[in-house]
Amino acid sequence: MKDWFAGGRVLYPLIGLGLLLMFDFFFVPNFFQFEVRDGRLFGTVIDILNQGSKVMLLAIGMTLVIATGGVDLSVGSLMAVAGAVAAVLVTRSDLPVPVVCGVALGAVLLLGAFNGVLVSLVGIQPIVATLILMVAGRGVAMLLTDGQIVTFENEALVYIGNGAFLGLPFTLTLVLAVWGGALLLTRRTALGLFIETVGDNETAARFCGVPNRLVKTGVYCFSAVCAGVAGLIAASNIKAADSSRVGEMMELDAIFAVVVGGTALTGGRFTMAGSVTGALLIQTLTTTMVSLNVSPAIIPVPKAVVIVAVCLLQSDKFRAEIGRVLGRKAMA
Amino acid sequence: MKSNRLMNQIGARLGLFTATTAAILWAGCGQQSKPVTGGPSASGGAPASTPGATKAGYTVGFAQVGAESSWRTAETDSIKGEAEQRGVTLKFSDAQGKQENQIKAVRGFIAQGVDAIILAPVVETGWEPVLKEAKQAGIPVVLVDRGLKVADESLYATLIASDFVAEGRMAAEWLVKKTGGKASIIELQGTPGAAPAIDRKKGFEEGLKEHVDMKIIASQSGDFRRSVGKEVAEALLKVHGTKVTAVYAHNDDMALGAIQAIEEAGRKPGVDVIVVSIDGVKGAFEAMVKGTLNCSVECSPLLGPLAFDAVEKALAGVELPKKTIVDDQVYDTTTAKDVIDSRKY
Structure with a gap:
């Protein structure tokens, strides 16, 4: 699978993640400690995978959107919508949980289609088109829950964010399923090529017979469903739908994960493996800061340093420059 | 305070929708406030069953932020309930999280000649002109749950808030x-x-x-x-x-x-x-x-009793301290069971 490496671009976030984990190994107590309890693994690394699942899902969806040259700012709010729909249905009706999740995902799918139509048919710039739902989506979620935090105890729904499957958090299974599905669709069919062509040169793609409007609408729908699954996880994890706060600023985390992962914001070639690595990098950073008890006021600074470093490594120009400087030194 | 955050959230998000509607409503009828008490005391006076009722017959305007959280709804209910109990005519206005609505509401109260105003300011700044108008009209203003910044502290009677x-x-x-x-x-x-x-x-x-x-x-x-x-x-x-x-x-x-x-x-x-x-x-x-x-x-959001105590003192010409601290209670596992049913928010 060439996608795994994507011409070396996945390498840099992986190096970043590796260095960070090495740092954690030496400086964070109990970081690599694992423990089996109730037939499942526990440990900081497992927490990172579990808590990082939301951004990983958002990043997978966002990768395809960004590959078409777009961006989806509404994912954080769509998380709130999915969580609110599920929480309201599960507390106020007797519908079985799979149906509840289906309705929640269906609702965000519709909203995703709205994004897609605005971008592909109406021709509104993606950043503006998705900004509409970023603002309005949360309003819808708040209306559904009357602006309150809706709590639930339904075991099946709680399982999504807290349960274990094969000894690992169930959230990981969800991430792998969505990622695997997306990989199959984009790498085993022509769809991936369509997406890259649309992102690279839309006019050329259209003349080649690529159904670019359909492709564009499709990626926004997919991104919305990813956000919906992330929203279900977020709600399930705290056994409550916190419409006003859930997923706040997470759209930016997702975009960051994609960019760090080596997919250019200009569209074209994309790598989902890079985005997932990027998402794990963010989550590991966050957990490291908290574990080391870095003062909340300065947490953004070390985060920024790591982000800048990885982004610089991604830049061909920067690497060439460094190579020249090092080469000159070697000669002298 | 959590409610403040929530207010900003809704102000920003829902406000987008309500703003236009609200603006039209306000433009149409500058004094969109409705009395909420059981009626003016003239209609038979305060019910005899309310021992807390002292003197009745004055009117108070209450400019609330909005109804964005259960905390704030509880505060509104507390003030409405206390007004009813004391036989005060209350004019209520919901600013839907927007300061301009609140300023209009306060102007409306002044025009209607209320005796006192209770204000839960949306933001800290920008209150000088309208508070000066209230002062010129001789109407004391009691602030609840949030403070505001004015150069001249005599513009309001007191602030009632938690510490x-x-x-x-x-x-x-x-x-x-x-x-x-x-x-x-x-x-x-x-x-x-x-x-x-x-x-x-x-x-x-x-x-x-x-x-x-x-x-x-x-x-x-x-x-x-x-x-x-x-x-x-x-x-x-x-x-x-x-x-x-x-x-x-x-x-x-x-x-x-x-x-x-x-x-x-x-x-x-x-x-x-x-x-x-x-x-x-x-x-x-x-x-x-x-x-x-x-x-x-x-x-506690249950500021009604304290607010009306302050209003009555201000009306009687008593000089109030600039800040009245709400007496917050500590609840633990031993006391929670007894009071949970009476919790309003």
Whole structure:
């Protein structure tokens, strides 16, 4: 699978993640400690995978959107919508949980289609088109829950964010399923090529017979469903739908994960493996800061340093420059 | 305060929709306020069954922020209820989180010639002109739950609000008593920079100063969010393991998240790890009855009685202190059961 490496671009976030984990190994107590309890693994690394699942899902969806040259700012709010729909249905009706999740995902799918139509048919710039739902989506979620935090105890729904499957958090299974599905669709069919062509040169793609409007609408729908699954996880994890706060600023985390992962914001070639690595990098950073008890006021600074470093490594120009400087030194 | 944040959220999000409607409504009828009492006292006076009714026959305008959280709805109900009990005619206005609506409402109250105004300001600044108009009209203004910044403090009679520092101190004092002065504490701070987060941290530290064995082993921001509270507690419990004997959260939501993390770490919240938080929302009381949350310091929205006491004193010409501190109560597992049914928010 060439996608795994994507011409070396996945390498840099992986190096970043590796260095960070090495740092954690030496400086964070109990970081690599694992423990089996109730037939499942526990440990900081497992927490990172579990808590990082939301951004990983958002990043997978966002990768395809960004590959078409777009961006989806509404994912954080769509998380709130999915969580609110599920929480309201599960507390106020007797519908079985799979149906509840289906309705929640269906609702965000519709909203995703709205994004897609605005971008592909109406021709509104993606950043503006998705900004509409970023603002309005949360309003819808708040209306559904009357602006309150809706709590639930339904075991099946709680399982999504807290349960274990094969000894690992169930959230990981969800991430792998969505990622695997997306990989199959984009790498085993022509769809991936369509997406890259649309992102690279839309006019050329259209003349080649690529159904670019359909492709564009499709990626926004997919991104919305990813956000919906992330929203279900977020709600399930705290056994409550916190419409006003859930997923706040997470759209930016997702975009960051994609960019760090080596997919250019200009569209074209994309790598989902890079985005997932990027998402794990963010989550590991966050957990490291908290574990080391870095003062909340300065947490953004070390985060920024790591982000800048990885982004610089991604830049061909920067690497060439460094190579020249090092080469000159070697000669002298 | 949580409600403040929530207000901003809705102000920003829902406000987009309501703003246009509201603007049209306001333009159409500048004084969109409706009396909510059982009627003016002239219609038979205050019911005899309300012993709290003192003198009736005056009118008060209440400019509320909005109805964005259960905390604020409880505050509105408290003020409406108290007005009814005292036989006061109350004119109520909901600003839907927008200052311009609130300023119009206050102007409306002045034009209608109310005797006093109760104001819960949306923001701190920009109140000078309208407060000057009220002062010229001889109408005292009582502020509730949030302060405002004016150069001339005589523009308002008094501010009735909770003292966040005191809340933090009360939480610390309760924890000292509960743990016998020895604990390793994880502190979950609010959003960095937010006034309640700063003050509740400060108060808590003040309360622990005398007790050298009360140690805060980690202090991280949970952003006032349940999900972040859980995530942070989860990570810190892994690092410090069984050393952690107490969790102090700046609001109930983060504490409720931390409780889940403690349970998942295989320890018993409320027993192995003592949990104390601030706000006193309904979910916190439910957790206290269950025994998973040990203590919550209330940040009371029931400001009605204090507000009308202040109004009556101001009307009688009594000079009031510029700040009246709400007497917040501490509730714990022993007292929560008795009061949970009477909780209004």
